[in-house]
Amino acid sequence: MDPMPYFEYQGRPMGLQYALIAHFAQQHGLRVRVEVGRDEAELLRLLQSGEVDVVCYPVAKKSIEGATLTAAGVKVDSLSTSWVVRSNAPLLKTALDTWYSSGIVVEVTARAQQLWQHRRAVKRKVRAPFISKEKGILSIYDHHFQSAAKAIGWDWRLLAAICYQESGFDPMAESAVGAQGLMQLMPAT
Incomplete structure (x- = not known):
């Protein structure tokens, strides 16, 4: 997975996890609002309190066992990590699970790299x-x-x-x- 899931460069949001959620939002006619947490525990607290709808960060699945949270969307089985939503948001979970495929990561990464290379070039x-x-x-x-x-x-x-x-x-x-x-x-x- 991306070592920098989200960062800003020249005032623009970037990172693989951001690119993935932006792709999902675009496909579903949604708008992305970013809330940054200091660590995984804070991200999960923001989710449980309803301040955010999805944690777009590879959270260890053991961190959500027994909680009111569930894995959804981007999953990396080899690392036992996934994005997380509240258990009481089954429509969001279904939409994320339906949207996500291993090919989507390749597609979004290729598009982001192409855009980055284009932006780096001086005209x-x-x-x-x-x-x-x-x-x-x-x-x-x-x-x-x-x-x-x-x-x-x-x-x-x-x-x-x-x-x-x-x-x-x-x-x-x-x-x-x-x-x-x-x-x-x-x-x-």
């Missing part, structure tokens, strides 16, 4: 890296790199290389997470 136009290799001109921004490098005591070509790697010398480059410009700085920077 940029391909530009020739050298304006004049013979004259040692790397870009139209060389004079900026030279003055900035002098101020910080770096080789200006290192700054140019970073710029090329980050944006391909495209001042309009923007990554999917919001980094912008030649050096791909975040707006808060």
Whole structure:
């Protein structure tokens, strides 16, 4: 199972368990509201009190024996873990059990990885890296790199290389997470 069932990156919810419950919600016309617990005991308390409807975390089945809770949805038999719902929610249990199959994990994981790879890519136009290799001109921004490098005591070509790697010398480059410009700085920077 996923070592990070839920986390936020750039303000977006992520993780395998989140992706799975989001898929279930989408299939059933529901909306996901996340409540984060410190540990398994707190998650089960939130469920028993009715503050949440399902614990989307691989809970040890022995933790719910004799309780008013039942295993539902995502189950990993080799680890004896599963998601958990209240015993008095048979329709939710049935919906989760009907939706879940081992193939759904593969499908959701593949879709999440594809989306993540797409988001990581910087959208940029391909530009020739050298304006004049013979004259040692790397870009139209060389004079900026030279003055900035002098101020910080770096080789200006290192700054140019970073710029090329980050944006391909495209001042309009923007990554999917919001980094912008030649050096791909975040707006808060």
